[in-house]
Amino acid sequence: MIQMIPLGRVLKETVSTPYRDLVTRPTGAAVRGWIQRAIAGSEAPTTMLDFTEVGLLDFSCADEIVAKLLLDADPGTEQYVMLLGTREDHAEAIDHVLNNHALAIAVVAGPGEPPMLLGRVTPELQRVFRCVFWSGPGDAGSIAESLGWTIERAADALLTLSLLRLLRAEAGTFHPLSQ
Amino acid sequence: MTRIAEVPAYFDDKSFDLFAQGFGAWPPEERMLFDARAATWASPYGLIGMLTAAQALREAHREKPLFTVPASDEVRRYWAKTGFFKHAADLFEIHGKVPRVPASEDSDHLLDITAVGASEDVHQVVGRIQERAARMLSDELGLEAKATMGFAMALSEACQNIVEHAGTSGWVAVHLYNFRKRLGRRVIVIAVSDAGLGFRRSLEATQAKRFGDRWGDAAALEAALIQGVSRFRDPGRGQGLAGIKRYLSRWDGKISIRSGTARLSIVPKWDDDVPLAENLPFFPGSQVQVVIPAQEGGAR
Numbered sequence: 413m414i415q416m417i418p419l420g421r422v423l424k425e426t427v428s429t430p431y432r433d434l435v436t437r438p439t440g441a442a443v444r445g446w447i448q449r450a451i452a453g454s455e456a457p458t459t460m461l462d463f464t465e466v467g468l469l470d471f472s473c474a475d476e477i478v479a480k481l482l483l484d485a486d487p488g489t490e491q492y493v494m495l496l497g498t499r500e501d502h503a504e505a506i507d508h509v510l511n512n513h514a515l516a517i518a519v520v521a522g523p524g525e526p527p528m529l530l531g532r533v534t535p536e537l538q539r540v541f542r543c544v545f546w547s548g549p550g551d552a553g554s555i556a557e558s559l560g561w562t563i564e565r566a567a568d569a570l571l572t573l574s575l576l577r578l579l580r581a582e583a584g585t586f587h588p589l590s591q
Numbered sequence: 592m593t594r595i596a597e598v599p600a601y602f603d604d605k606s607f608d609l610f611a612q613g614f615g616a617w618p619p620e621e622r623m624l625f626d627a628r629a630a631t632w633a634s635p636y637g638l639i640g641m642l643t644a645a646q647a648l649r650e651a652h653r654e655k656p657l658f659t660v661p662a663s664d665e666v667r668r669y670w671a672k673t674g675f676f677k678h679a680a681d682l683f684e685i686h687g688k689v690p691r692v693p694a695s696e697d698s699d700h701l702l703d704i705t706a707v708g709a710s711e712d713v714h715q716v717v718g719r720i721q722e723r724a725a726r727m728l729s730d731e732l733g734l735e736a737k738a739t740m741g742f743a744m745a746l747s748e749a750c751q752n753i754v755e756h757a758g759t760s761g762w763v764a765v766h767l768y769n770f771r772k773r774l775g776r777r778v779i780v781i782a783v784s785d786a787g788l789g790f791r792r793s794l795e796a797t798q799a800k801r802f803g804d805r806w807g808d809a810a811a812l813e814a815a816l817i818q819g820v821s822r823f824r825d826p827g828r829g830q831g832l833a834g835i836k837r838y839l840s841r842w843d844g845k846i847s848i849r850s851g852t853a854r855l856s857i858v859p860k861w862d863d864d865v866p867l868a869e870n871l872p873f874f875p876g877s878q879v880q881v882v883i884p885a886q887e888g889g890a891r
Contacts, residue, residue: 470744472751475827
């Protein structure tokens with residue numbers, strides 16, 4: 413189950429501006445507060461932030477909304493966040509701020525395409541992430557076999573991806589978020 | 592007693608120190624007279640610098656400064672079109688004829704002089720400028736379409752510097768003009784100025800100890816612009832200036848920040864400015880200038 417949050421609409425509800433731009437830290441903090449309340453009130457494990465109606469996103473606002481949302485996530489809860497509808501400039505700002513915090517997030521690409529990862533993610537993690545997307549839920553053994561890696565190497569990468577909340581871990585099996 | 596601060600004939604970031612020198616020890620005890628009679632041209636940096644000085648005098652509880660308008664009718668009209676006199680009317684006792692020119696749909700003013708004091712002002716500035724910025728960056732500077740978003744982001748972050756750090760309001764202006772002397776190309780200039788705390792005072796509590804004897808205006812600018820340090824302990828802070836630098840490195844732009852008695856710049860190859868200037872005449876608050884040049888072969 414996925415909860416969709418259209419950020420363009422959230423902006424209109426939280427800040428009295430005729431514009432579509434997510435700029436400034438106070439705006440970002442207000443929008444993040446709205447999202448956190450929505451997540452707390454939802455039973456869906458995954459929340460999709462939809463940037464489709466967003467104009468400009470500056471670095472400060474990207475930091476307040478995306479980076480702090482991930483940083484504030486309660487480690488005891490099974491909550492995941494993905495992005496949708498980001499333009500190239502949105503992705504650039506988000507990638508920049510997430511790198512600064514050593515965080516990462518998945519952006520839903522086209523239908524059937526694996527999500528794109530933004531932030532601090534090594535090529536090795538990218539490869540494992542794509543492998544889980546294409547082959548579906550699996551454990552360290554199945555992923556290691558698909559990639560021709562040792563089980564330890566695959567297990568290490570899968571654990572890192574789940575700690576970054578890019579995969580959902582359940583009894584030793586790792587699931588893509590969008591499935 | 593009245594003390595005269597002469598407005599340089601050609602008033603830009605290069606001649607700014609000459610203007611700052613006119614105030615002597617800050618804040619001056621005497622009533623100030625800003626003498627602009629000989630002025631022939633002013634960049635947005637110069638124009639908002641004058642407003643900043645007057646605002647700082649007001650905040651220091653000094654008598655309202657006098658202002659003598661440029662002798663040239665053409666210069667007066669240009670300054671009026673930028674919105675300068677609209678704001679100056681509140682800050683100065685103006686002497687001389689001020690033309691009644693509405694501030695502007697002039698093609699070279701991307702953003703007239705605009706007061707920035709709160710987050711909502713940044714929304715207004717960014718929202719208003721995007722369409723015209725897209726046209727100018729592409730038509731006048733030959734920049735790719737994607738440069739527009741980065742430009743608006745840089746503008747937003749520069750304005751937020753006032754909201755987040757100055758402790759008072761400030762001014763922003765964005766103009767397009769020909770950088771004949773230095774570059775021989777068209778440029779877009781973002782100028783942002785405030786009469787607030789300045790970088791040294793803003794960072795003192797968290798950074799002075801680390802720099803020890805070196806601590807001062809120059810070290811504070813270095814901490815903010817080069818090291819990405821912020822007065823907030825939040826690790827996500829300091830990304831605004833980092834974002835501006837990233838944008839400018841892509842488009843061969845320049846950023847220069849003056850605060851107190853120092854000015855630190857990231858200087859592209861086309862400019863001959865010094866990276867760091869120290870022991871300048873004191874000027875209150877912070878002044879930021881961002882210059883984005885036309886791409887070679889893209890200028891008109």
